[in-house]
Amino acid sequence: MRRLATALSALTLTTVALLAGTATAPPAARAASEPKAPEEFVALRAVDPTIIQEMRYTTAHNFVGERIDGYRQPLCILTRPAARALHEAQRKLLRQGYSLKVYDCYRPQRAVDHFVRWAKDLGDERMKPEFYPHVDKSRLFADGYIAEKSGHSRGSTVDLTVVRLPAKKTRPYVPGETLVPCYAPQSERFPDNSADMGTGFDCFDTLSHTEDPRIRGTQRANRQLLKNTLADVGFVNLPEEWWHFTHKPELFPDTYFDFPVSVRSLT
Template sequence: MKKISSLISKYALICFFFVSCTHQNFQTQLIDIHQIDPSISLDVRYATEQNFTGKVLYKSSKVYLIKEVAEQLVKVNQYLKDNYKLQIKIYDGYRPLSVQKKMWEIIPDERYVANPSKGSRHNRGCAVDLTLIDSTGNELDMGTPYDDFTEKSHIDFKELPEHVLNNRKILREAMMKFGFIPLQTEWWHFDYKHWENYPVLDVEIK
């Protein structure tokens, strides 16, 4: 009986060590987007009070993503430069689970904020919020501001000026070309394919 108990204890220790190492490995895959392309424009709203919560939620204005996601996003940026003389501006990337919980307390609506009990694509470092800017750094008209939780932000909302619909289309098609999936209710939000292969993380942004 003692031998069985000892074996179970050793097995549990091995499993714990494996899971811990696995999660550490995923955490080390989070990379600052500027380490790959420092020219990408950032406007991390959750590092300021200029967001729907009215509170500073991040201690840093850096954008972290899973390495593969960041690399594909850099390709999107280059594609837009080469074909439209446009670039991306990122609002948000990896988001700690603890921040997700704060957002859910304010807007418990899964159309706009992922339920933290399930974890979000942002919590996995596999989602990005972004817009388009021109060569002078001015944001293109996308019809609504970032984090506008109305039907106007939905990608199938058509009662918008033609140039706005075209701007959204350019962003959407460029992102999809490199493996990103648009979110129905937010024109600015895109999930990277295979996001489900990565675990939910709660690593503080510094």
């Protein structure tokens, strides 16, 4: 009888906790409830393991200054046609002594929402000296640097650059270190191992426009190498960002996915 009373008491407490919203599902249940990627998505490494991956939003070295929501692992995920096109571009670049390096690929909607929340918090400017020195944070939406939807969430858009081989290792970013403007000379900027494009990745400045006339010489040649190589395999550049390319035609031109960036998300 005492065992029955104890069991009923435990059952009552569990029911109350569930109704109050205080009970949490076990990790396995939470993982099972996460959205999954459609079968048309693939890890880039499975298609071409030679492409360098430096997934910035899994680190604090980005314009927000912290790991971005939804980036569980430093993994490039893309639709299969986009990944195969990058493989073809990589084959061409390797013959010329270069490699592609990706900074960001598929981006879940929750990450975009993180960007939007950050942009509305005008008091948080910890990364301004590097990523948007000349832009007032209150103008990030009006100037088009932040939006509530991103083509990355459709799975065929990628942010990338080229690296001269043999590739030097990029040192880890140390939170709190002195920040240098993203448009400073390459020798002064954060020591990215990529070819000199005139600005760093995610530089909120008009110098990042692919055809900006102030970008000349080797910097302009490097941008054209990236743009022309990708154009040959079906990628279209966003004119305002030398690093931003979308593979056409998109498999999901009207769908914005929100599955996390992780191996578990791939079916």
